[in-house]
């Protein structure tokens with residue numbers, strides 16, 4: 604029996620989501636993400652509004668992983684806002700430290716791909732990942748994300764430059 608479940612976010616998840624991301628950003632050693640904890644402090648209402656927007660949208664999703672009522676992971680896809688990139692959605696995901704390497708990320712991704720395949724709009728899921736984030740890259744490759752490029756010295760953190768990889772998965776859809 605799974606110890607966690609995946610579902611679309613609802614407005615009351617906003618605080619749990621903020622807590623999850625802030626906990627991840629406060630980790631030592633730091634996780635592979637460009638934000639510092641000081642740089643992620645959105646009002647709960649803003650996250651709640653984003654969750655509501657996603658419900659109305661065909662090119663964005665906001666998925667939650669939950670265990671015994673606690674939010675332990677999240678995957679967001681932010682859809683393009685122009686007519687020209689409405690078919691594109693940008694993926695980000697985080698799993699709480701104590702839950703990593705237990706299939707939460709894989710299960711979130713399965714739900715994301717099922718959502719994207721069912722969406723009439725989404726034809727491209729894209730993301731950026733630190734070039735040294737072997738676990739995340741492995742997960743994305745397993746789900747058919749191709750390597751499209753490398754943004755050299757994209758990040759400067761803790762006294763060193765880091766390259767970002769661009770990865771994307773295409774989905775075939777009848778052209779509207």
Ligand SMILES: CC(C)(COP(=O)(O)OP(=O)(O)OC[C@H]1O[C@@H](n2cnc3c(N)ncnc32)[C@H](O)[C@@H]1OP(=O)(O)O)[C@@H](O)C(=O)NCCC(=O)NCCS
Pocket residue numbers: 627634635636696697698699702703704705706707708709710731732733736737738739741742745
């Ligand atoms: C990246 C992340 C979302 C993945 O979620 P997760 O729940 O840990 O992932 P899963 O347990 O479902 O899968 C991890 C996979 O990576 C593999 N893996 C773990 N460490 C690895 C490493 N160093 N190199 C290669 N693969 C690795 C695991 O074996 C597993 O693959 P498998 O299913 O083929 O055995 C999560 O670890 C996380 O939140 N990390 C910190 C934040 C982050 O890096 N987010 C992504 C930013 S782009």
